[in-house]
Amino acid sequence: MTDAPRLNAPRLNRQVCFALYSASKAATAVYRPVLDELGLTYPQYLVMLVLWEDQPRSVRELGEELGLDSGTLSPLLKRLESLGFVERRRSAEDERRVEVFLTDSGTALSARAGAIPRQLADAAGLSAAELDQLRETLGRLTAALHSSR
Amino acid sequence: MTDAPRLNAPRLNRQVCFALYSASKAATAVYRPVLDELGLTYPQYLVMLVLWEDQPRSVRELGEELGLDSGTLSPLLKRLESLGFVERRRSAEDERRVEVFLTDSGTALSARAGAIPRQLADAAGLSAAELDQLRETLGRLTAALHSSR
DNA sequence: GGTAGATAAGTTGTGCACAATTTAATTGTG
DNA sequence: CACAATTAAATTGTGCACAACTTATCTACC
Secondary structure, rough: OOOOOOOOOOOOOOHHHHHHHHHHHHHHHHHHHHHHHHHOOOHHHHHHHHHOOOOEEEEEHHHHHHOOHHHHHHHHHHHHEEEEEEEEOOOOOOOOOEEEOOHHHHHHHHHHHHHHHHHHHHHHOOOOOHHHHHHHHHHHHHHHHHHHH | OOOOOOOOOOHHHHHHHHHHHHHHHHHHHHHHHHHHOOOOOOHHHHHHHHHHOOOOOEEHHHHHHHHHOHHHHHHHHHHHOOOOOOEEEEEEOOOOOOEEEHHHHHHHHHHOOOHOOOOOHHHHHHOOHHHHHHHHHHHHHHHHHOOOO
């Protein structure tokens, strides 16, 4: 007995969700060897991006920007600290808060990281306009998905 | 001394990669409560989707379809097996291969899973045409990123 | 000013992702 | 036939993601 394809079942290659999942994995895979040279993982790089923009940031603020909770961030920040890129200090005004500061070494890293986004754009095989539109569509999609809950 | 935003540093909200990462997390977050009712995680659901299309499949074939290696699939399949949705059997022709079969219970699950993709489309806030185009763009992007390595 | 509720960060436990290694079976080549 | 190279799956180890819970601090309200 042969198994006919179940055409009524949801098909993998029809699913936007799987396309997102695959594209996201492929993009971080392109970043990985580049980030390896800096000693960072992709989520660690995201935290550094936020800190390079403005600094210091509390754990809560980092979580808000990145959509991550303390269960993810606490150990990640501990690793960034032991790598020497950030420092964590209890806030004096509000002792519940932990402020994350860049070290000199963490600040210096930004110079080496500047070329990274370029490399994804080069590998993407899409025009600048397409990338822009993709980013915009994804932004709207993410916002809609968040507000649907 | 104030910290001026480093406008020359890569900005988080400019990065397609972060948009992909966020959208992918948001999409699986929408799926999560629905899949919870089936007792599946999102990656487990992906494996079931492949098996519902055609069955049995070797671990290698599943990995090829989903872009996952045995390090991810072996324990995942063990969990699916202990949930009673699949069975794993050594192939007789090639004893290196392990074939993954659906159980009756695993086959039956597809009926309950049929409504799932709809729910993402509803929550997405994008038109069908936009979703189609997004899927197509993501497909090209993923292919380009893979071939760039 | 004391206490209930809210908030911030950390911890624990489960599962996924991926690199590196291991073991076993198969294939190709002399 | 022998045996080196390849292939398939599993295992080990590290790190992320997230739910559930804990601890400590703060705020609001009586």
